[in-house]
Amino acid sequence: MADAIRDGEDRLPFDPEITADGPRVAFIGHIRSAWEMGTAPKNISSSRDTGEAARIELEPDYARGLKGLEVGRHIIVLYWMHEGQRDLIIQHPRHSDVPRGVFSIRSPRRPNPIAMSTVEITSLDIEAGVIGIDAIDCIDKTPLIDIKPWVSTIDMPVQQDK
Amino acid sequence: MADAIRDGEDRLPFDPEITADGPRVAFIGHIRSAWEMGTAPKNISSSRDTGEAARIELEPDYARGLKGLEVGRHIIVLYWMHEGQRDLIIQHPRHSDVPRGVFSIRSPRRPNPIAMSTVEITSLDIEAGVIGIDAIDCIDKTPLIDIKPWVSTIDMPVQQDK
Numbered sequence: 499m500a501d502a503i504r505d506g507e508d509r510l511p512f513d514p515e516i517t518a519d520g521p522r523v524a525f526i527g528h529i530r531s532a533w534e535m536g537t538a539p540k541n542i543s544s545s546r547d548t549g550e551a552a553r554i555e556l557e558p559d560y561a562r563g564l565k566g567l568e569v570g571r572h573i574i575v576l577y578w579m580h581e582g583q584r585d586l587i588i589q590h591p592r593h594s595d596v597p598r599g600v601f602s603i604r605s606p607r608r609p610n611p612i613a614m615s616t617v618e619i620t621s622l623d624i625e626a627g628v629i630g631i632d633a634i635d636c637i638d639k640t641p642l643i644d645i646k647p648w649v650s651t652i653d654m655p656v657q658q659d660k
Numbered sequence: 661m662a663d664a665i666r667d668g669e670d671r672l673p674f675d676p677e678i679t680a681d682g683p684r685v686a687f688i689g690h691i692r693s694a695w696e697m698g699t700a701p702k703n704i705s706s707s708r709d710t711g712e713a714a715r716i717e718l719e720p721d722y723a724r725g726l727k728g729l730e731v732g733r734h735i736i737v738l739y740w741m742h743e744g745q746r747d748l749i750i751q752h753p754r755h756s757d758v759p760r761g762v763f764s765i766r767s768p769r770r771p772n773p774i775a776m777s778t779v780e781i782t783s784l785d786i787e788a789g790v791i792g793i794d795a796i797d798c799i800d801k802t803p804l805i806d807i808k809p810w811v812s813t814i815d816m817p818v819q820q821d822k
Contacts, residue, residue, distance in 0.1 A: 510721055518686035520740065520803065524676040524771050543813040559672055560771065563749045566764025572817040573763075576774065578682065587725045599786075601735075601807040602728025604814065609686050609722065610805045612738065612774070616815050624761075632818075641682065643772045645763040648817055651705040652766065653778050655734040655810060656794075 506597035508588040514609045515584045525641040527556035527627065529577055533637045541604065542615040545635040551620065552634035554642060561627030567647070569619050573629075574653070576614045576644040577636055579606035606636075616648050668759035670750040676771045677746045687803040689718035689789065691739055695799045703766065704777040707797040713782065714796035716804060723789030729809070731781050735791075736815070738776045738806040739798055741768035768798075778810050 503509070530553040531538075539545040554575065556564070567573065586607050590597045606613050613636060621630030629645075665671070692715040693700075701707040716737065718726070729735065748769050752759040768775050775798060783792030791807075 508724075512721070514686040515683065518684040520685035520687045520805075521677065521742070522680040522684050523682035524680035524746070525682045526771050541814060546818065559674070560749065560763075562670075563761040563763045563771075565750065565759075565761035567761070574776075574815075576772075580683070584686070587722065588727065597727075599725040599727035599729070601722075601725045602809055604808060604811060608806060609688050609725075610738075612806055614736075614776075614808075614814075616817055618817065643682075644770060644774055646766055646776075647764055649766060652703060652776075653736075653815060655778055655780065656708065 503586065504590045506588065506590045507586060510585040510587050513585045523578060523643050525578070525643065526560045527554060527642040529554055529634055529636055529640045529642055531634050531636060531638045535581065535637055538637050539635050542617070542633055542635045546633040550633065552631050554629040554631060556627030558627060561624060564622065564624045564627065564629065567619060567622060569622050571619050572616055572648040573619060574614055574616050574646045574648050575631070575634070575642070576612055578641045578643050579611040579613050579636065580641060582607040582611045584609050584611055612643065665748065666752045668750065668752045669748060672747040672749050675747040685740060685805050687740065687805065688722045689716060689804040691716055691796055691798055691802045691804055693796050693798060693800045697743065697799055700799050701797050704795055704797045708795040712795065714793050716791040716793060716807070718789030720789060723786060726784065726786045726789065726791065729781060729784060731784050733781050734778055734810040735781060736776055736778050736808045736810050737793070737796070737804070738774055740803045740805050741773040741775050741798065742803060744769040744773045746771050746773055774805065
């Protein structure tokens, strides 16, 4: 986990990969993509620009949990970026002038390395537990941890009357 | 975990709470809310309607990870619904005519009981690791697992040209 760090970056005094004592995540399937380490696009938007589709493959026992989804619906896909270090609390992204706290950026390197993207269902085989999606930004075989329907009243910013 | 289940609901042949063998999540803080078990609103939208604000309290070591956030920004808060059963693969929500797969609904009872809401930062004390937010739908002291900035190009559905 002790990768070189960039100027201004800083680590936690411990590595959550070793010290985390919360419940274990269940890997419920995998994401199949065209990307490998080094070729993965930097985010879902640039992935979409490539035109490369992707696929979600659920473990057989979880497949019927897809009942109720439909082609054309948007879903939020949550995946575990298992190759990333978890202790980099201050990071210096290439697009930023200054180092940033991990909770102000979308880096996959975070205390709980959960990444998420909102994608469109392009095909659906509930029995096989396979969902076609329009794009994804992670490498092939990244572990899947959740799928949620996108809901505007939960997932969109609300302008408050104050 | 063996709560009574409603008509048409069904369980996995195993309980992920016991069988999950993925990495452990790190609880990086807690959410402080006005809600207890039984009084929590059914979602962030109905929580917002109550006018009750909420607060996120980070564990001290994680506080500087907030650097770069600002009052008025929207964040996605991810929290672990630790009271929920994890094996209910088919559920019958009260609002639905028919039982639904867990991945087609936003129930907090899921194989990985991660809930998420998009909220507005109303106050921010980075040194103390405390964020005021406009609303939340979970009970007081729910464990926090991540905070991400809301980004339209990642978190909004995109209409595809086909």
